[in-house]
Amino acid sequence: MSDKPLQLGSENLSIIRQDKKLLKDITLTLPTSKVSLILGHNGAGKTLLMRVLHGLVPPSTGRVFTPERSLQKMVFQKPVMLRRSASRHFDFLCPDCAEADKREWFSRASLVGRMNVPARLLSGGEQQKLALIGALASRPQLLFLDEPAANLDLEATAFVEEMVKWSRTQGTTIIMISHNRAQAQRLADYIVMMDRGRLMELTPADQFFSAPYSAAGKAYLDFA
Amino acid sequence: MDFFTPILLAFTLLIEFDRELYEIIGLSMQVSLTAVGVALLLGLPLGAFLASIHFPGRTALIIIFNTLLSIPPVVIGLLVYMLISRAGPLGFLDLLYSPAAMMLAQFCLILPLSTALSRQLFEALNNEYDALFSSLGLSRTRRIAALIADGRSALVTIALACFGRAVSEVGAVIIVGGNIRHFTRVMTSAIALETSRGELALALALGCVLMLLALLVNLASYWLRGYFEKEGLNV
Numbered sequence: 001m002s003d004k005p006l007q008l009g010s011e012n013l014s015i016i017r018q019d020k021k022l023l024k025d026i027t028l029t030l031p032t033s034k035v036s037l038i039l040g041h042n043g044a045g046k047t048l049l050m051r052v053l054h055g056l057v058p059p060s061t062g063r064v065f066t067p068e069r070s071l072q073k074m075v076f077q078k079p080v081m082l083r084r085s086a087s088r089h090f091d092f093l094c095p096d097c098a099e100a101d102k103r104e105w106f107s108r109a110s111l112v113g114r115m116n117v118p119a120r121l122l123s124g125g126e127q128q129k130l131a132l133i134g135a136l137a138s139r140p141q142l143l144f145l146d147e148p149a150a151n152l153d154l155e156a157t158a159f160v161e162e163m164v165k166w167s168r169t170q171g172t173t174i175i176m177i178s179h180n181r182a183q184a185q186r187l188a189d190y191i192v193m194m195d196r197g198r199l200m201e202l203t204p205a206d207q208f209f210s211a212p213y214s215a216a217g218k219a220y221l222d223f224a
Numbered sequence: 225m226d227f228f229t230p231i232l233l234a235f236t237l238l239i240e241f242d243r244e245l246y247e248i249i250g251l252s253m254q255v256s257l258t259a260v261g262v263a264l265l266l267g268l269p270l271g272a273f274l275a276s277i278h279f280p281g282r283t284a285l286i287i288i289f290n291t292l293l294s295i296p297p298v299v300i301g302l303l304v305y306m307l308i309s310r311a312g313p314l315g316f317l318d319l320l321y322s323p324a325a326m327m328l329a330q331f332c333l334i335l336p337l338s339t340a341l342s343r344q345l346f347e348a349l350n351n352e353y354d355a356l357f358s359s360l361g362l363s364r365t366r367r368i369a370a371l372i373a374d375g376r377s378a379l380v381t382i383a384l385a386c387f388g389r390a391v392s393e394v395g396a397v398i399i400v401g402g403n404i405r406h407f408t409r410v411m412t413s414a415i416a417l418e419t420s421r422g423e424l425a426l427a428l429a430l431g432c433v434l435m436l437l438a439l440l441v442n443l444a445s446y447w448l449r450g451y452f453e454k455e456g457l458n459v
Binding site: 073 | 352353355356360361370373374377
């Protein structure tokens, strides 16, 4: 992991599609070495904000500050699996990983016995674990997790949460989306509340779950 | 002539190890496999490039390659002829009426096929993988290499289509090869010659041998695809 101080955030960031503003003038600075959890209803712009911060979608106006691409990793809600074995898929995600390290990561994910199975034949939970260890193995400074535990069973969800906590102890900055309030309370250091493309608040998690500043935050907690 | 006479004749020629027949089969395979190999070597990366990299003029290039799919082989033969004839820009290579000229003609014929078909395949793959590739910040070269590696099962079918078009082609190879006995005579030009001489049974027998060769190549590709599917890599 690089020792350069991490700059992460955006300034007057907007995304405009067909005259419609999907993200509206978002200016934020995200804390480093913490877990920032983006909350909001469907269509709030959570995934779009994450994709813009990661550099997958260029901003229409404004700018983003992120570390260089090689220091970032993203795990998608539905992981993309290549047509190759789990072991070779891992190699693709982390080309510089030593063989011993790879085995160690597979062991942590309880996937050692599945190394030679085609990645696309793994179960949904196993695929998500593979995507996560592939991302973590390269020791990113910044990790984006787009609903990594959606549709996972308890065991796989526990693994994802354990890895998130472990990564935070390693100094990784994590930006995550989740619809699970309990999970948000377990993992988040900060909450980024989004509503209809606007940033409503960026608040320490304890503060947010006890007394959110924004009306959107209060309304969200009433539903959640 | 009944239906079975040419088939019987074909097997007789094969079993008796007719020297000239095997010479023709050997040259046919050598010319077509070389042309297919080189066309795939260039066409697949080109197809992957067109599928995954956006640049000005890309759509025009795709339309040109798609249009070239329907160009008649004799026109390709004529163009290659003009290129390599003594007065042509490549005349100094002295390729006319040689197996190399036939390879060149077949290569020109199937390069658009390998490029257009692989572009379609890789475009579908690239749409599926694009988010991951972009997230990993892959270079163009790594993108193309990954697409080719992951599309290998379907590429067998593309290779087969190219081989089929190359080995069954007659117009271009006659124009640039000349159908010279013991030198540039291949299966299709031999069939055309025997037909023009009224030796229909022999022509059909040669046709049967050609079908047999196509069957063997198909079986090999079927086995290869089966291998990929067995490994679960074609899911």
